[in-house]
Amino acid sequence: MAKNSRIIDVKCPGCKNKIFKYKKVGKGNLLRCWKNKIITDNSIREGDKIKCTCGKTIGIDKGKYIKMERIQEIK
Numbered sequence: 230m231a232k233n234s235r236i237i238d239v240k241c242p243g244c245k246n247k248i249f250k251y252k253k254v255g256k257g258n259l260l261r262c263w264k265n266k267i268i269t270d271n272s273i274r275e276g277d278k279i280k281c282t283c284g285k286t287i288g289i290d291k292g293k294y295i296k297m298e299r300i301q302e303i304k
């Protein structure tokens with residue numbers, strides 16, 4: 230694992246359920262989730278939309294990555 234990476238939980242902005250466990254590299258907020266860095270995936274797919282089980286859209290599938298609907302702030 231790269232030394233500046235860590236595992237974060239990506240949560241639904243609606244119900245706070247954990248959507249992804251994600252290997253975040255570097256600093257800054259999470260604008261996109263690279264699929265090869267998603268460790269566990271609890272999302273639901275509806276076409277190219279990535280949704281939480283509560284129905285809230287989390288992001289859009291762009292092929293190699295998921296463009297986050299709402300930028301996740303990383304503390």
Ligand SMILES: [Zn+2]
Binds near residue numbers: 245
């Ligand atoms: Zn939710």
